[in-house]
Amino acid sequence: MNSALLLEVKDLSKEFPGTRALNNVRLDVRRGEVHGLCGENGAGKSTLMNIVGGVFPATGGSMIFDGKAFNPRNPKDSQDSGISFVHQELCLCPHLSAAENIFIGRLPNKGGKINFKKLYEDADAVLQTLDANFSSKTLVSNLTVSEQQLVEIAKAVSLNCKLLILDEPTSSLTDKETVKLFQVVKELKKKGISTLFISHRMKEVFEICDRVTVLKDGSYVGCMNISEITHEDVIRAMVGRDLGELYPDKSSKIEEDKFLIKVENLSGDGFENIGFTLKKGEILGFAGLVGAGRSEVMRGLCGIDPIKSGEIYLNGKKQRFKRYRDAVKKGICYLTEDRKNSGLFLQMSIAKNIASANLEAVSKYGWIVKNREYSMSEKYVKALSIKIPGLSYPISNLSGGNQQKCLIGKWLSTDPKVIIMDEPTRGIDVGAKREIHNLLRALCEQGVGVIIVSSELPEIIGVADRVAVMHEGKLAGFLQGENISEENIMKLASGASLSMASGVS
Amino acid sequence: MKNKVMKAAKTVFSQREVTVFLIIVLVVVVTSIIQPKFLNTNNMRSIALSVSVDGLFAIGLTMALILGGIELSVGSVAAMTCVITGYLALQGVNIWVACIASIASGLVVGLFNGFMISKIGLPPFIVTLGMENLARGMAYIITTGSPLSVSGYLPQSFRYFATGSVFGIPVLFIIFIVISAVAFIFMKYSKTCRNMYYVGSNENAARLSGINVDRVKIGVYVTIALISTLAGILSLARFNVATPELSKGAETTAISAAVIGGTSMTGGSGGVLGTVMGIFLLKIVNSALVMMNVSVYWQEFVQGAILVLAVTIDYLSHRKSGKPSFIMKFFGLDKLVGAKPET
Numbered sequence: 001m002n003s004a005l006l007l008e009v010k011d012l013s014k015e016f017p018g019t020r021a022l023n024n025v026r027l028d029v030r031r032g033e034v035h036g037l038c039g040e041n042g043a044g045k046s047t048l049m050n051i052v053g054g055v056f057p058a059t060g061g062s063m064i065f066d067g068k069a070f071n072p073r074n075p076k077d078s079q080d081s082g083i084s085f086v087h088q089e090l091c092l093c094p095h096l097s098a099a100e101n102i103f104i105g106r107l108p109n110k111g112g113k114i115n116f117k118k119l120y121e122d123a124d125a126v127l128q129t130l131d132a133n134f135s136s137k138t139l140v141s142n143l144t145v146s147e148q149q150l151v152e153i154a155k156a157v158s159l160n161c162k163l164l165i166l167d168e169p170t171s172s173l174t175d176k177e178t179v180k181l182f183q184v185v186k187e188l189k190k191k192g193i194s195t196l197f198i199s200h201r202m203k204e205v206f207e208i209c210d211r212v213t214v215l216k217d218g219s220y221v222g223c224m225n226i227s228e229i230t231h232e233d234v235i236r237a238m239v240g241r242d243l244g245e246l247y248p249d250k251s252s253k254i255e256e257d258k259f260l261i262k263v264e265n266l267s268g269d270g271f272e273n274i275g276f277t278l279k280k281g282e283i284l285g286f287a288g289l290v291g292a293g294r295s296e297v298m299r300g301l302c303g304i305d306p307i308k309s310g311e312i313y314l315n316g317k318k319q320r321f322k323r324y325r326d327a328v329k330k331g332i333c334y335l336t337e338d339r340k341n342s343g344l345f346l347q348m349s350i351a352k353n354i355a356s357a358n359l360e361a362v363s364k365y366g367w368i369v370k371n372r373e374y375s376m377s378e379k380y381v382k383a384l385s386i387k388i389p390g391l392s393y394p395i396s397n398l399s400g401g402n403q404q405k406c407l408i409g410k411w412l413s414t415d416p417k418v419i420i421m422d423e424p425t426r427g428i429d430v431g432a433k434r435e436i437h438n439l440l441r442a443l444c445e446q447g448v449g450v451i452i453v454s455s456e457l458p459e460i461i462g463v464a465d466r467v468a469v470m471h472e473g474k475l476a477g478f479l480q481g482e483n484i485s486e487e488n489i490m491k492l493a494s495g496a497s498l499s500m501a502s503g504v505s
Numbered sequence: 506m507k508n509k510v511m512k513a514a515k516t517v518f519s520q521r522e523v524t525v526f527l528i529i530v531l532v533v534v535v536t537s538i539i540q541p542k543f544l545n546t547n548n549m550r551s552i553a554l555s556v557s558v559d560g561l562f563a564i565g566l567t568m569a570l571i572l573g574g575i576e577l578s579v580g581s582v583a584a585m586t587c588v589i590t591g592y593l594a595l596q597g598v599n600i601w602v603a604c605i606a607s608i609a610s611g612l613v614v615g616l617f618n619g620f621m622i623s624k625i626g627l628p629p630f631i632v633t634l635g636m637e638n639l640a641r642g643m644a645y646i647i648t649t650g651s652p653l654s655v656s657g658y659l660p661q662s663f664r665y666f667a668t669g670s671v672f673g674i675p676v677l678f679i680i681f682i683v684i685s686a687v688a689f690i691f692m693k694y695s696k697t698c699r700n701m702y703y704v705g706s707n708e709n710a711a712r713l714s715g716i717n718v719d720r721v722k723i724g725v726y727v728t729i730a731l732i733s734t735l736a737g738i739l740s741l742a743r744f745n746v747a748t749p750e751l752s753k754g755a756e757t758t759a760i761s762a763a764v765i766g767g768t769s770m771t772g773g774s775g776g777v778l779g780t781v782m783g784i785f786l787l788k789i790v791n792s793a794l795v796m797m798n799v800s801v802y803w804q805e806f807v808q809g810a811i812l813v814l815a816v817t818i819d820y821l822s823h824r825k826s827g828k829p830s831f832i833m834k835f836f837g838l839d840k841l842v843g844a845k846p847e848t
Binding site: 336345347348356357359367368370 | 712
């Protein structure tokens with residue numbers, strides 16, 4: 001028995017009715033290491049984590065934690081043994097203070113009365129060790145997402161946890177906040193606390209992890225030392241094949257004088273004096289920090305939120321969109337960054353989801369013709385090679401990538417001239433990401449205008465032909481061709497002006 | 506070929522409507538064995554009549570729940586419109602004119618509810634709870650609290666809608682069935698009503714699909730108020746009395762019926778067929794209790810038990826991977842049921 005191992009998972013299997021989610025999976029986490037866990041969506045990462053976290057039991061195999069056989073029957077078992085699980089969607093009580101959340105279920109009391117003084121002192125002490133700069137008295141609802149995450153981690157630390165599980169912790173953090181989070185993880189590591197880090201972002205895995213375990217289709221692929229491998233090695237292990245070029249080729253035929261969209265002096269809530277053009281044949285990227293006003297510009301452009309002033313030209317014609325419907329009718333559509341909360345009708349069928357933006361096309365005299373609805377959906381399912389069990393199944397059954405493709409299909413049915421995609425591949429695995437990028441490029445080549453808003457710099461750099469960078473509600477500048485680099489984008493996004501004037505249109 | 510039949514059977518038997526229907530059959534069979542009088546024409550008639558008015562409210566509630574809202578004022582809007590119609594008739598106003606006046610008042614109620622919920626953005630629970638008191642209060646004010654007897658003032662042609670019958674079937678029941686059928690067809694197949702499901706399923710997504718969410722909401726609350734108005738006018742025609750106490754607590758029966766029939770409390774799914782089954786189940790069980798000489802005081806108790814039981818059974822049996830419900834196992838139908846596609 002290797003005493004350096006904190007968690008040892010051996011031949012773990014999990015069967016759900018009809019499917020085998022995990023098949024003889026192994027996982028070794030050493031004491032004081034940061035261990036990455038990678039795999040596409042559906043590879044079994046969450047299932048594995050849920051078993052370790054005690055959410056449900058395994059159907060086969062064994063686990064050893066801290067030298068003892070480990071069979072958690074519920075999350076509390078697992079917590080008591082020293083495992084803390086920070087879920088992707090945080091589970092905090094928003095109306096309570098940070099301190100009350102940290103010590104939830106074990107508030108210090110004196111004769112049945114809560115000892116608030118001790119509570120806040122203890123909580124502040126824990127938060128201080130994590131370098132938090134807010135008081136433990138703050139209501140959780142007043143904290144930013146990254147601060148809320150700190151509260152979760154503080155809770156874990158105060159429970160004397162030995163293993164911290166972070167499930168996609170950076171998906172809603174800005175780059176700055178991510179750096180901060182990583183500092184915290186490194187601090188914990190010094191104290192001997194191991195972290196299991198789940199992420200889709202290779203860059204982060206390579207930055208923070210010591211070793212990485214890769215799962216694919218519920219099976220164990222391998223465990224590698226980060227220092228000995230490259231991004232491509234991990235991606236190849238995840239996908240099981242070489243992906244070749246990660247991003248599609250850039251456009252070769254931009255029509256410089258043909259503007260699909262021209263926006264002048266657009267101002268609204270959260271943005272000011274925005275002016276840009278979208279040329280035929282190009283993909284325009286919008287970069288900037290979270291909160292720089294990128295989504296707001298797009299929502300204003302489409303008439304989803306009201307604008308204060310500014311002109312919008314579509315194919316040279318001036319437009320005025322009172323409401324979103326007007327924009328859709330003219331051929332502009334917007335795909336939200338928040339698929340789950342404002343994109344999908346989760347419990348409704350795939351066909352109904354795809355038909356939702358264009359019921360006119362599938363109905364006759366105001367009545368929906370089921371055959372038309374299904375054949376239209378079928379058309380896009382085929383065209384976009386969406387993997388589905390059947391058109392009548394709830395869309396919640398699909399993976400993130402396939403859901404996103406359904407949404408693209410839904411909007412293609414309106415025959416759009418311009419597609420605006422906000423965070424086109426958030427929460428989508430590597431393989432599907434590529435397909436969506438290729439799809440966007442193909443649309444662009446067919447003459448559809450494509451604007452993407454993304455916080456993932458590699459995506460913007462890899463996909464966009466031209467990049468508009470925003471800073472605090474204003475356009476900081478445009479980058480084109482060779483000038484599109486991480487460094488230049490970050491300079492503009494952080495408010496530092498670019499020394500070179502090139503590429504500004 | 507055999508596969509196709511199996512597949513069709515699977516789809517049919519995985520519906521909540523079928524489950525409720527089977528429970529109804531079970532209740533009817535058991536009761537008529539114990540008490541054969543249960544099946545006689547008079548009892549059938551009285552069940553049909555009691556289903557009719559409460560069934561209208563249940564259809565209204567189904568729409569509200571699918572929209573992701575709730576409507577607590579159905580009963581009191583019926584009382585208000587019943588009283589308005591009766592009061593005007595007492596004043597010598599032509600009964601049809603009186604009906605138009607009360608329809609107008611129902612329209613105002615619906616527009617008010619819809620406006621407050623959509624444009625102002627108040628929670629439907631609060632708005633319709635307030636309207637429940639407002640409308641009931643209006644009924645008390647008009648009648649000064651005591652029922653108005655209007656027997657001499659209603660023409661036969663008006664009373665026919667609630668008391669007449671065609672081939673032995675009460676006209677009132679026919680009206681209910683027709684409205685159910687219309688609601689069923691519209692909610693399943695019309696473009697307008699599909700938007701109701703989209704809004705109920707995910708309001709943000711509906712807005713971002715270019716659906717005019719406010720208009721859908723106002724439309725639904727107006728429709729519900731008009732259905733309640735119809736219930737109020739029909740009640741007047743049936744009892745010839747305009748009482749402010751009419752249909753007190755009707756909303757709870759209506760919610761029960763909708764939920765038993767499979768309509769989701771969180772919006773986005775459900776339908777009229779299940780609701781009709783639900784209201785039938787509740788009324789048939791009530792009647793069965795009467796037939797078996799159980800005190801009427803048990804009725805509410807049993808209704809509550811049915812609601813909790815039905816939902817619990819359904820929840821427990823569907824909690825994992827869409828397994829067939831308990832009742833289907835009881836009938837041996839579970840072997841037909843596999844994965845459950847949404848309809």
